[in-house]
Amino acid sequence: MAAPYKPGHVLTLRQESTPTLGYELRVQILExxxxxxxxxxxxxxxxxxxQDPSEAVLKLYDRRFATQLREDQKxxxxxxxHESAYLEFIRTGQVNEFLNKL
Numbered sequence: 001m002a003a004p005y006k007p008g009h010v011l012t013l014r015q016e017s018t019p020t021l022g023y024e025l026r027v028q029i030l031e032x033x034x035x036x037x038x039x040x041x042x043x044x045x046x047x048x049x050x051q052d053p054s055e056a057v058l059k060l061y062d063r064r065f066a067t068q069l070r071e072d073q074k075x076x077x078x079x080x081x082h083e084s085a086y087l088e089f090i091r092t093g094q095v096n097e098f099l100n101k102l
Contacts, residue, residue: 001078003065005032005040011058027058037068 005011007029015023027044039061047053063086064078076082089095 001064003032003034003036003040003062005029005042005060007031011044013058027056030055035067036062036065038066040065 009029011027011029013025013027015025025046025048027046029042030045031043033041033043039059041057041059044056044058045053046056064083069075070077089098
């Protein structure tokens with residue numbers, strides 16, 4: 001599976017930890033640092049309302065592209081089957097038991 005992070009793409013990042021204070025930030029990808037290891041790292045352009053435009057480095061954890069972690073743990077590359085199993089794990093609440101044991 002190829003990563004969707006490419007120069008020129010725009011990402012909308014959401015901070016939703018407090019429902020009444022939801023916050024969105026749009027960033028345009030300028031450069032991608034590959035290969036990805038534990039997270040996806042890219043140089044982005046920030047253009048927030050009321051702020052001077054600026055560049056930043058975005059380090060984004062995306063379970064699909066944690067290449068080094070998958071190699072270190074001898075786990076196959078992410079697939080549609082992995083995604084389905086992961087979502088089912090979340091939906092059924094099994095993740096709660098896993099996290100409690102962890």
